[in-house]
Amino acid sequence: MTILAAFFGGSLILIVLWDAFETIILPRRVTRRFRLTRLFYRRTWSVWRRVAALLFKGKHLETSLSIFGPISLIFLLTLWAAVLITGFALLHWATGSSLNTRDGSTGFFTDLYLSCTTFFTLGLGDVTPRAPAARVFTAVEAGLGFGFLALIIGYLPALNQSFSRREVNITLLDARAGSPPSAAEMLIRHSHDHGLDALRLLLHEWERWSAELLESHLSYPVLAFFRSQHDNQSWLASLTVILDTCALIMSGLEGACERQAELTFAMARHTVVDLSQVFRAKPRAPARDRLPPDALEALRSAVAVSGLKISAGGEADRKLAELRRMYEPYIYSLSAFLRITIPPFISPVSRPDNWQTSAWERRSSVSGKAAPKGEDMDEHF
DSSP states (O other): OHHHHHHHHHHHHHHHHHHHHHIIIISSSEEEEEEEEHHHHHHHHHHHHHHHHHHOHHHHHHHHHHHHHHHHHHHHHHHHHHHHHHHHHHHHHHHHHHHEEESSOOOOHHHHHHHHHHHHOOOOSSSOOOSSHHHHHHHHHHHHHHHHHHHHHHHHHHHHHHHHHHHHHHHHHHHTTTTTTTTHHHHHTOOOOOOHHHHHHHHHHHHHHHOOOOHHHHHHGGGOOOOOOSSTTTHHHHHHHHHHHHHHOOOHHSSSSSHHHHHHHHHHHHHHHHHHHTTTOOOOOOOOOOOOOOOOHHHHHHHHTTOOBBBHHHHHHHHHHHHHHHHHHHHHHHHHHOOOOOSSSSSSOOOOOGGGGHHHHHHHHHHSOOOTTTTTTTGGG
């Protein structure tokens, strides 16, 4: 039994240390099927989204889903600490619980108490190791406790910085493609003089943004669960709009930046494919066509009114359909897994952009009078 406990305790320690290394330090996708972190996120996210769907609707559902990313990170760190503490407690117990205690207590729970105080470097002194093996375990665990704290201090700022960089371009897309964004609105808002030059520059920026998104979300997959500030914005919706826009340009938008659209499309598609593999979200056919023939004609007409022209005809339609098949199944699989709404090619109704609205104005429009100063401050603090 003691040999089995020592083997099990050592295995727990090694599993957590390797899992933490792969999750925090190793800057590449891990293809091994069994991982503690992957198992943790798949199980907890599955339960969280189902319970949230049962308890909440609409905006409250989105709020409950947005909590998962930050709180799951806390739970994961807690799980790692708990498994390490249990592993060292098993090692102490397997070597005979060679401890000095003030009250004379012995047993596994005393070993667990020593392991906990050692890991968090409390230094209470009421339970101390007596045998050489116990002292070695205590010293090693104290060092791991310091290292664990250092990893957290370095890990959390890196996550916050990656999240902030991701959200900057998503916020900038608000005035360029609407809220929520759409490919049709993107083209219409770039139909002014020198608009296509601005669109070329925008697609170049999103090519780089897609590459940064891929690298950051491969290194820190938990970022995919971090949602944007506004309910009608998300990293997946923005990436979808960029792919839609590139597909429309490549299928035949006269005078547009086709080469830059090809480069951005390649990088954006690479991102959605790799991320779907990370989350094991198998590509799926959409439940309904995002761009049926009547919607495609309406999109072409809306863009034509603005002064741009998208090629029509069988060849253009086939090319657009082929491009859409290259990314839409992966978009839909990620959308279903993450519970993120995918925007249409053309918005069915016209809505004001996020920058054009505020909680103050909405309250004023309902009550017919100006909102008192500070009335909605509790929504932010």
